[in-house]
Amino acid sequence: xxKVAVVTDSNSGITQSEAKVLGVTVLPMPFYIDxxxxxxxxxxxxxQFYEKLxxxxxxxxxxxxxxxxxxxxxxLLQDYDExxxxxxxxxxxxSCETAVMLANDYDGRVQVVNNQRISVTQxxxxxxxxxxxxxxxxxxxxxxxxxxxxxESSIYIMVDTLKYLKKGGRxxxxxxALGTLLRLKPVLQIQGEKLDAFAKARTxxxxxxxxxxxxLNDCKNRFHDESGSNMHxxxxxxxxxxxxxxxxxxxxxxxxxxxxxxxxxxxxxxxxIGPGALAIAASHRx
Numbered sequence: 001x002x003k004v005a006v007v008t009d010s011n012s013g014i015t016q017s018e019a020k021v022l023g024v025t026v027l028p029m030p031f032y033i034d035x036x037x038x039x040x041x042x043x044x045x046x047x048q049f050y051e052k053l054x055x056x057x058x059x060x061x062x063x064x065x066x067x068x069x070x071x072x073x074x075x076l077l078q079d080y081d082e083x084x085x086x087x088x089x090x091x092x093x094x095s096c097e098t099a100v101m102l103a104n105d106y107d108g109r110v111q112v113v114n115n116q117r118i119s120v121t122q123x124x125x126x127x128x129x130x131x132x133x134x135x136x137x138x139x140x141x142x143x144x145x146x147x148x149x150x151x152e153s154s155i156y157i158m159v160d161t162l163k164y165l166k167k168g169g170r171x172x173x174x175x176x177a178l179g180t181l182l183r184l185k186p187v188l189q190i191q192g193e194k195l196d197a198f199a200k201a202r203t204x205x206x207x208x209x210x211x212x213x214x215x216l217n218d219c220k221n222r223f224h225d226e227s228g229s230n231m232h233x234x235x236x237x238x239x240x241x242x243x244x245x246x247x248x249x250x251x252x253x254x255x256x257x258x259x260x261x262x263x264x265x266x267x268x269x270x271x272x273i274g275p276g277a278l279a280i281a282a283s284h285r286x
Contacts (some may be wrong), residue, residue, distance in 0.1 A: 002010040004133040004142065006081040009064065009095065011088035012122040013236075013266045019088065024130055027072060029268060030062045040267050049267050050239050050275055051163075063267050070102055073110055080211035082109050082139035084129050086116060086146070088268065090191075111139040115150035117283075118190065120234045124153070124283040132286070141224045145286060152284035154218045155236075156198060158207040160276025161184070167188040187211055188273070195272070204278075211280050212254050212284075223284060232283045233258040236265045239275035244259045247278050 006015060006024040019026040038044035053059060058261045063192060076083055085103070085223040087096040096114050103110040117125050125146050159165065162184070185207040189198040196232075198214065201207035215233070222225040224261050231254050237244035244262050251260055 001131060001136045002081040002138050003079075004137075005076045006086070006126060006133060006206055006231055007076070008086040008122065008126045009088060011093075011266045011268045012086070012126055013119050014123055014126060014264050015041050017090050022127065022130060024071065024126055027069065028063050029266075030064065031267065031271075032060045032265045033057050043214045044267075046239075046267070049270070051178050051212065053271065054275065059271050060272060061093075063093055063098065066098065066102065069099060069155075073106065075100075077106075077109060082111065084111050084133070084139045086114060086115070086122065086125050086129060088118045089114075093268075097275065108140070111147045113143045115146045117150065117153055118245045119155070120263050120267055120279070120281040121153040121155060121283045122237045122266075124232050124234070124264065128286045149216055149284055149286060151191070152223060153191075153282060154215065154222070155279055155281040156211040157188045157190070157195075157236075157269075157273065157277055157279040158201070158204065158211060159186045159188060159273045160204075160278075161274050164272055164274035185199075187212070187214075198225040206280065207230060211278075212251060215222075215280050215282055216254065216283060223282070225284075227255055227257060228255045228282065230285050231258075232281075232285060233260050234281045234283070235260050235262045236279040236281060237262070238265050238270045238273065238277040243276070243278060247280075251280060262284045 009027040010029045014026050028042045031038045034057050073083055075202050085099055087099050099112045103112045115125055181279050186199040187199040187207050189196055199210045201210055219228045224233055235244050235248045248260050248262050
């Protein structure tokens, strides 16, 4: 049986300490903040990130350096036969495409999964990959299974402030000004490759209702699982953990058979939507 290492990046939301417990490897994503480079969960905590974000820091994301990726693979292949590498969605970053190109030099020993996920759904893919590896699946088999399931996931995100969507150029200054005046709470969606607008709400309560209704509809019509019994249902948030815990209780009433898990959204998503966001995610059980 081949010994398979599971690798992802910190866009999955898996911390370095969690990775040790799970038995996976997490490549930290670099961030440029006011001209300096920081690495997620290495020298940049969630608290530090939001402090810099809310005080007007100039923040941009980047992909891991090529040398950092190949050095990690080379090190792991000293102890493992194969690697399954699960980066963030190719529709949201070029890091996946770069990893696929780099893997061509590894004679099939590195399998890069392009399963169109990020944050909590990417995290679920990593956990599925680890379980499949423990069952004895090869790296190529794991990649095939995860890519086959790639669109069997969904995320809805309520944005609390339009400031960061405006800053990132995702909405115009005029739309941001009007939305702020009307106190809108946009709901965004990630289904596959892109972060797209989904709906507009006037209150947090209304936004949460829109998200849970949309997820119920997805379970019934996209996933053909009306009760969500064959789905992982997760809650995610930016900065405000208590709001996420409250949302978790509300979601459990709608999906009573689910053991929801609460995780912070990855910083690569957070920098575009800001603090105070809430999200619900579903991933098909493999």
